[in-house]
Each structure stands twice: as C-alpha cells, then as structure tokens.
Amino acid sequence: MTTRADTVIRPLTAADVPDWSRALNTGFLRTPTPSAEEVADRGSHLDLSRTLGAFDAGRCVATFRSFPQELTAVGGAPVPADAITNVTVTATHRRRGLLTRMMAHDLAAAKERGDVVATLIAAEYPIYGRYGFGPATHLTEWTVDVPRTGLDPRRPHPEDGGRIDLVDGEDVRRTGPALYDRLRRERPGFTSRDERWWQIHTGAVRPERVPWTEPFHALYRSPEGEAEGLATYVCDDTWGDAKQPLNTATVKSLITLTPAAERALWHYLCSIDWVVRVRSGRRAPDDLLPHLLPDPRAAHVTTHADWLWVRVLDVVRALRARTYQAPGTLVLEVVDPGGYTGGRYRLETFPEGPGTCVPTTASPDLTLDVADLATLWLGDESAVRLAALGRVREERAGAARLADALLRTSRRPWCPDVF
Template identity: 35%
Template sequence: MGTNRAADLKVLRAKEWDGWWDHLIRAFGGGPTSPEERELDRSVTEFDRSLAAWDGDECVGTAGAFSFRLTVPGGASVPAAGVTMVSVAATHRRRGVLTSMMRRQLEDVRALGEPLAVLTASEPAIYGRFGYGAGSFQMHAEIDTSRVTLAVPAGTEDVRLRYRAPLDALAECEAVYAALVPLRPGMLARRPGWERMGLIDPESKREGASALQCVVAERAGEVTGYTRFRTKLGWGPGGHDGTVTVNELNALDPESEAALWRFLFGIDLMTTVIARGRPVDDTWQYQVSDIRRCRPRVRDDCYVRLVDVGEALAARTYQAPVDVVLDVEDAFCPWNSGRWRLSGDPKGASCERTSNPADLALSVRELGASYLGGVPLLTLARAGRVRELRTGALAEASVAFGSPVPPWLPHGF
C-alpha cells in the first residue's frame, strides 16, 4: 500500500474471521491460543460491530466492539461499547489506519445510541488523542502468606467453604456476580456466553500450575461468594514455596469475603498469594498484619469515552447537588464540543446545551476520566487539565462527580 493510499475499511464478514483473528494475534506478539480460546472468542465476536482494514486482500487493521451495559454512579446500567481487538499491522504504521478505524467506530457507536465507549489499553499513550481517559484503576498484590496474617470480622466462622468443580458451580457463581454489578461503578453486566470466559483453562497457559479450582462460600445453604484460583507447588532451600494465583473472588457480604481470603492465605504448602486486577479498596488490605509484605501496586485499567456528552452525564447521579456549565472540547467527535449545563443530585440529572457562560472548561478526555467517580476533577485541575471559570464551581463539581465506592472493571474484554 502506498503512502497516500487509504486502507479499505469494511465490516467483518464471518468467512473472513480466521484471517482477521490471525492478524490480530500476530499484532499482539503471536502467542499461541488454544482451540477452546479461539472457539469462544469467535462465538462472542459481534460481526456487525467488527471492522477490518484491507490492503488488497491483506488484512492490515482490526477493531471491534461488544454491546455491553456498564454500571455508573447511582447504579444505572448504561449501554456502552466495549472497544476491543484493535490492531494495525507493523507494515502499515503512520498511514492513518488506526485513526480511520477509531473515527468510524465512534460514529457507529453514536448511531447505535450508546452514550459511552470503554476499553482496556495495551498501550495507554495511544487512546488519549481519541478522547479516552483513564477512569478506573486496579490493584495487584503479591502477599507473603508465610509472614502475613489476616484478622477477619466477627461472623466469619459461620461461613462454610466447599470445593466445587468450576463448571458445576457456574450458575451459583454467576448469580453472586450479577448481584454485585449494580453496586459498583465500572462493573459490566455479563452478556450470554461471557460467563464461560472465566472457565477458560488451557494447559498451555498454566505455566506449571494446577488446573483451575473453585471454592464457594455458603451461609444458610446459599452460595454467598466464590473464588477461582490455581496453585503451583514450589520448593526452595527452606522447604515448600508454593504460589496461589487468584483469578476471581467475589462475595455478597464481608464475612464471606474474609472467609475466602483466609482460605487462600492458608492453603497447605503455599507461601505466596498473587492477586491481580483487584478493586483498589479490597478489604483484605485492612485486615492484614503487614501491608508492606503484600506489595500492593496500582495501575490504570478502564478507559472511558463519552460519545454523547449530554446523555452520558444525564445517565448517572451525583453524590451532591451540582449545577454547572461545562465548556467541552472534543476535536475528534465535534458533536460534543460546546457548552453543556449539568444539573444533578443523588436522585437524577439533566444535561442540555446552553448559551450560558461556562463555569468549567475541559476536554472530553477529562470527562471520561472523572465520569465513574474515581478521579477527582480537583486533581485533574491541579494537573492543568481542567480550568475553573467561576469561583467555587470546581469544588462543587468535584464533590458531585465522586463515588463512595471506587469504580472497578472486573474483567477484560
């Protein structure tokens, strides 16, 4: 393809999926995928929302989206495009392929009436120019359970734990997950088929660890929590040195959650618990005897893009009354640019076009970062990314946009 020749951008057809997918895998390093993973990924692909960029008969770019519903502050479940499978062939860089796919995709999202788009970024530097802001974060930890103890709340002893085959316990575990979705911003309602993603367990990905295991927590005969994990036995000069890797842990009450963590801390022959992708407010942090030996660290996770500023801001509630005019800059989706009056409180909100003077000036990227309530507007202002035009408006809006529960994306896509 010559420098001045644009890629031919088309909606993916089912018969093209294998080549499209092979291109994507190569762009992400070419690691092996099992037949089980490949089949499941194909089964959840939404072909009418998947784009392929072609240079003749060669696929040189991919982009897709899933039709998700995302919990926002206040508990509403809002339609959101889950942007995924984005890649450009290394032979076709700097030719506008990515920009053309991102522009077409956001136009399609708008046409479908979805006010939000979200993604997880393999390279965070890419997506800011398309209006995405880091709106939620996740915690990773490596807990030295040979030296860290856990103080659990009263009532934990009333919780019964049982091993269950992961597939056999799937329905009960999904019921727990579904009950938690409305309670935290950033959580995704599972679409049909997505419940299987947590059970993918090819031996090639275990790195010497066990097959996937599942333990459920029960109270009064009802499943109130679960964890899925792997164990890997190791030996060192001092004896056993095994590792527990936690894939998922969800619970409906503090006692069930504590019982599951205590179980993971106490598995025989294991001295380390590795937990990735956890909420930044995970309660075990405040129950351990030595947080430093848990080595917690935080990284970016869900990137949020307001596709329709008015609808998105009206879809959530605000934890304090707010009445501000926002002057929004959005060069990539110009239909969002201009002044919007946001009026809201804990019961609801409206957001409409206005000619009134602006109180705050910011880009759509900052709105995305603050939208789920995890990044204060005050912090963004101190970073030089939000300007206060009316004294007091920044503090008012920053408090209102917050969330009492930090946002969390429970799984990638």
C-alpha cells in the same frame, strides 16, 4: 509502500476470518498462522458487522472489533456501551491513520446506535486519549506474604458462622452469573459478562488461543445459606531446596457481596497448606485486602496502573444515568475534537439521587476535554487535581472543588475484567 488510499477498511465477511485472525495474532506478537480450530471458534461468535479489517492489496493489515456491553454508572444504573477490543495495526502499516479510520467508523456507528459510552482496556497509555478516551478506573495488585500476615493458621473457618466450599465449574456456571450481576449493580465500573465469558473461565469452552489450567473455586455462603462470595484461583508447585513448600496462590477472580464474605475468602486463601504467597489479581486501589490482615504490611503492591478507559458519546445521558452525593449546579463546557458530543451542559444534582442535565447557553463554570470528563464521570478522579495539571480550566473560582463534591464517590470504581 502503499498509500493510504490503497488500503480499504470494511467489515468482515466469513471468508475474511482466517486472514483477519492472522493479522490479529501478528499484531499481538503471537504465532501468526491461526489453527483451523482457532478460526472456527472466532467465526462462531464474531459479529462480522462490528468487526473491521484494513486490507492492503487484499491482505488484512489491521484489526478492530466491538461488541455490546453494559457499564455500571455511579448509583448502579447500567448504561449501554460500545466495548472495543482486538485492536492491532501490523508493524509494516503503522502511522498511516488506519486506527484513526477504524475508530471513527466504530464510534460513529455507536453514536448512531445510541450507546452512551465506549469502553476499552488500553495496552499502551498514549494511544487513546486522542480519540476522546480517558482512564476511568485503576487497578492494584498485591502479593501477600502469608507467614507475615499474623493470621492464625489453626482458624481457617469464617468467623461469622458462614461456610466455604470448593465447587466445580458447573456449580460456578449455575451460581456465579447471578452473584456477579448483583455485585455489578452496586459497583461503578463493572461491565457485563455474557454466557461465553462464564463458559471460557470455567473450561466449558476452551479456545485454543486461551491457555487453560483448571482452577479451584471457593464459594462462600452466609450463615443463612446465601451465596455471597466466589474466589477462583490457581496454585503453582514450588518447593525449596530443604523440601520446603513455597507455593503461590494466584487469584483469577474474587467477587463478594458483603465485607464478611470478602474477609472470609481472603483469610481462606491465606490458610491453604503449602501456600506462602497469595497474588491478589486485579483489585480496586482502595480494596480492603491489606487491612483485613492483622499486619497490613504483609500485602505489598506489585502493580498499580490505569485499567478501564471510557469515551463519553452522550453527555446528557451519561450525567443523567448516575447519582450524586450532594446538591449543586455546574455548567460544563465539554470540548470534543471528535465532534460527537461537544457543547455546554447544565448539571443539577440532588443528594443521593439522579441529576438532571440539559444543553445550555449559560456561562461555563468548568471547561474540559471529553477525555477528562470520562475520568470524572465514574468518580475516580478529582477535578481539583485535573485543574492543577492544566487539564481542567476553572471559569468560576471554586468550580473544581464543587465538581469534586458532586462527582467523587465514597469507594473508587472498579472493573475486574479484561476484554
């Protein structure tokens, strides 16, 4: 056993990448020793200045990485985010404060850079609240029993005069980024995708550690010929004892700009010969899918969980970045044990537009932890619910209800990606 003082936390050098990759694989319970190809691929795209390792006697025992990202706020404005990933601590070195030290190093750098928030996908719920992160979006996955949907399999074509074509990975790399960027400007919770994301998800780049099965890509075009939807899916090969096809189509991604495109692509997926089940992949909890079917009970929930976690680093810029659905004034007392952004802030909002936010010495209406502010910021949570849970304290009667009127959104935020 070594003491905490014996473990050094520092950014990587190129020579550290093999050892860091081994520690990463160990932490995620994958085959520990990385191949030369895996090391070369990691080394080709890691920003070493934002990739941390904890080293005990020269051996890497914890990993941490961040990269630049944009997160869409309510109303469509992108805010700069510090996206955190590849977080592990080797089992022999748990409970020594290594994650706390790495997180403090990264968040301090993000704050100095001017990032408005930090983001991550939490593998385990209890870990990140103590660093000021709160669950800001949720996901739901459905499994559709195709024979129960009530759809007419003889009518697979879009009813609005649009068309669906199967395209290849090159077509997706040409069409998908612009389609996705249009959508992410409209839906709070979306994160940016770089060129490497599209290369990996279309097979142009195939990291050894990422299993690859070539998917199908279905592109929806409106009656005017505009690309407005894209579904990527794979199918298994399952047959019953009576030589009956029992295949499942699993959606990897489905993005649409219009309800017509969304309806057309889900109906298409439920019309594929031999497919008796469709797994939806990661959707927003208020997704239209079940109610696009004549019998919504044909879609049953198989997963529902928190997804994107957010840590607010700049309250003023975060609250100024988003829009609001009603006018009002709210004074927030934000408690931040991390010391990055605690204080008292006056939020004034205007209908369907941006608000103003400034530090203030006025008496607070609500007191809340910075982690709970994150759950409210994208509009996915209710201040009234948080008050009932004892996580938000009303300093003025009715303040939680006012917060809901100002902060809640008509559609729930959604982050379809993992990073």
